[in-house]
Each structure stands twice: as C-alpha cells, then as structure tokens.
Amino acid sequence: MNSFTLIFLLALTVCYATQFWLSKRQFDYVLKHRSAVPDAFKERVSLEAHQKAADYTIEKGRLGIIDNILGIVVLLCLTIGGGINLAFEFWTAQVSSPLWSGIAALASVFLAMTLIDIPTSLYQTFVIEEKYGFNKSTIKQFSKDHLLQLGLSAAIGIPLLALILWVMDSVGSLWWFWAWVIVMGFSLLMSWLFPTLIAPLFNKFTPMQEGSLKDRIQGLLTRCGFNSQGIFIMDGSKRSGHGNAYFTGLGNNKRIVFFDTLVDSLDEEELEAVLAHELGHFKRKHVIKMLCASSVMSLISLAILGWLINEQWFYNGLGVQQPSHAAALLLFILVSPVFTFFMQPVSAYFQRKFEFEADDFAASNAKASKMISGLVKLYEENASTLTPDPLYSAFHYSHPPAAIRIAHLETKMQPS
Numbered sequence: 001m002n003s004f005t006l007i008f009l010l011a012l013t014v015c016y017a018t019q020f021w022l023s024k025r026q027f028d029y030v031l032k033h034r035s036a037v038p039d040a041f042k043e044r045v046s047l048e049a050h051q052k053a054a055d056y057t058i059e060k061g062r063l064g065i066i067d068n069i070l071g072i073v074v075l076l077c078l079t080i081g082g083g084i085n086l087a088f089e090f091w092t093a094q095v096s097s098p099l100w101s102g103i104a105a106l107a108s109v110f111l112a113m114t115l116i117d118i119p120t121s122l123y124q125t126f127v128i129e130e131k132y133g134f135n136k137s138t139i140k141q142f143s144k145d146h147l148l149q150l151g152l153s154a155a156i157g158i159p160l161l162a163l164i165l166w167v168m169d170s171v172g173s174l175w176w177f178w179a180w181v182i183v184m185g186f187s188l189l190m191s192w193l194f195p196t197l198i199a200p201l202f203n204k205f206t207p208m209q210e211g212s213l214k215d216r217i218q219g220l221l222t223r224c225g226f227n228s229q230g231i232f233i234m235d236g237s238k239r240s241g242h243g244n245a246y247f248t249g250l251g252n253n254k255r256i257v258f259f260d261t262l263v264d265s266l267d268e269e270e271l272e273a274v275l276a277h278e279l280g281h282f283k284r285k286h287v288i289k290m291l292c293a294s295s296v297m298s299l300i301s302l303a304i305l306g307w308l309i310n311e312q313w314f315y316n317g318l319g320v321q322q323p324s325h326a327a328a329l330l331l332f333i334l335v336s337p338v339f340t341f342f343m344q345p346v347s348a349y350f351q352r353k354f355e356f357e358a359d360d361f362a363a364s365n366a367k368a369s370k371m372i373s374g375l376v377k378l379y380e381e382n383a384s385t386l387t388p389d390p391l392y393s394a395f396h397y398s399h400p401p402a403a404i405r406i407a408h409l410e411t412k413m414q415p416s
C-alpha cells in the first residue's frame, strides 16, 4: 500500500474519532445537566424550555453522527475506493477536450455528493425541526430551494471552475498564485453582489417601516458613524422559526437584515442591542480580519496544491491512476478538511474573542442588560443548549457558551 494512503487513513481516523468522542462528551454533559436549569438562568428560562433545548441538541447531534459516518463512507468510496478515478476515466472517454472532461468529472462528483446529502437534509427539516416546532417549510419549498441552489452552483461554479482549470493548464508553474487572485476577486464580487442579486432569489426583503424601531436603529447607526444601504426585514418565517440578524454586502452595498421572526420576539431595545453587537463586528474590523485570514489560508492551500500536483504519490495514494490538474484539484478539495480539522479550535478561539469584543461594543453603544435579555430569548427560541460540554464547545462553537457570554456582559452593566 502507498504510504500516503496510510497517512490519509490515519488522519481520517484521528479526525473522526476525535469528532465522535467530542459528540459523546456533548451528549453526556447535556444529559447530566438536563434535570435543572443552571443557576444563572433560573429566573429567565423555564425547566420545560431548558429540557426542550437539551433534547433538540441531542437529536441534532445524533443526526450529525450519521452524517459524519456517511461522509466517511463517501470520501473513502470516492478516493481509495476508485470513484474519482472512474469519473475521470468515464468523462475522458466521452469528451475529447481535457478541460471539459475535467469539468464534467468534477461536476458529476459534486452532483453525486449533493444528492447523497438530501435524505439527511430532509430528515433534519421535516422530522427534527418539525418535532420541535421550528419547521415552516414545505416539500414544495424545500425542492424549490434545492433546485435553485443547484442551478446557481452550476451557473456560477462551472465558469469559475473552467477559468481556474484553464489557468492551471496555461500559465506555468505559478498558476496557483493566479488561481488565488481569481478566487479572491471572485469572492469579493460575490459578497458585493450577494445582498442585491442572490439573496432575493430565496427570500423577500422589505425595507423596515417608518416608526419608533426604525428611528431607534437609525439613531444607533448615526451614533456609530455607520453608513448602509438600508435596513431590511427578511421573511425567514417562510422556512423556519429560528431568528437571526446579520450584515451583508461590501463597501457602499452594505445592508442590515433582521429576520421577521426576530423582530416579532425581541423588544425594540433588545433589537437595538443585537444590532449594536453586529455593528461591533464591523467597527472592530472583524470582517476585514476574517477576510485577510481566509485569503492567507487560501494562498497557502493553493501553494501546497501547486506542489502536490506534480507528485505521483498524491494521486496514487488517493486512488487516482492518471494524474491531471482537475483530479488534483478535486482530491485536494475533498481530502484537505481531514488534515485541517485540528485548526478548527484555533479559528473558533478567534471567533469567540471577536464575539466578546462585539458584546463590549454593544454594551457601550446600547444597554448591556438588553443584550442579555435579547440573548436569553434567542437561546430559548432557538432551543440552543445552555450547558454545552466545555471541550465540545471549544472545538465547535463560534460563539462563547451562553453562561460565559452573559457573565461577561454582566460585568459591563451600568448601575441604573
């Protein structure tokens, strides 16, 4: 057996064994704390809501494990099982242009992976979300969303893929640098176009009506010196009862979006605090920092691919007989998450640090007490557990666990 096959199998085993172990810890921890609401939340959260969050967390976690097992099987079938090799052999025989046979092979593998994911997605939406009262989608809506996503991925992804494969074939050994320039330019263009061109294909965005809430938000924006292209309400309730608020767009194309479900459940001061938190991410330059970090990461990744692409052992170790640029790209996309898994806690650490900074910003530009009550409502309405396992959350959570986050905000409260 090729020694790279062994290294890959070892990394895969360690990566998934760690994930299963962390999930097991999470289940045990949540179950152990299921019988009582933690002291910090005793006055704010009912035992019923706390137990609903525990059960919901565990059911979603179990589905996550099945999803992981499926992921392992698919990855092994595609690589050392010979799936990718088969796809390339098939398309090379059908299509004479190496560029187009490569595109066809990649597209068919991605299509197969998308189809394999549908049953879990159906179960998540129509069994788990339904059971806990979150699902508002219908089979018709679900099918429409998936077809639209598939159509968009093809319409945007195939030209981008064609351009990258062409660069790989044509510009010589520094192709990976030019591919990086294309990927970066493309992702900036997408972030800029997303709010006005793509998001409206899935949801309706209505400008927020004049009134006390809009005045309050406008006041906050002026106080923080923030320009935006408007405040919008999104019909999130068309698919789910989960609430959220976010910023989108770049430069002068920025929009503030509130889910209608959030506007219905939080009061005006709580909404102001939640938005102040989001503004904090922007004002403390988190958006720019994340963008820089991800662009450095993609440059490093592409440089590594620039080296691997000439190594026969890379292809053979992952079940591909005939080296090609398209095959290298596909193998790299599929296999690199197994090797980068252990960087996840590092990025989660920085994300949590940013969350504290954004909470500090919210506390100084709105009321910390309202940020806390807004958060508690969000945790309760999204049935997020208040008692995650510390190791599990350090690995997986982009936000600090509820108790830690609220304790931090409490230190920022002005005596009233």
Ligand SMILES: [Zn+2]
Residues within 6 Å of the ligand: 277, 278, 281, 355, 358
């Ligand atoms: Zn945040």
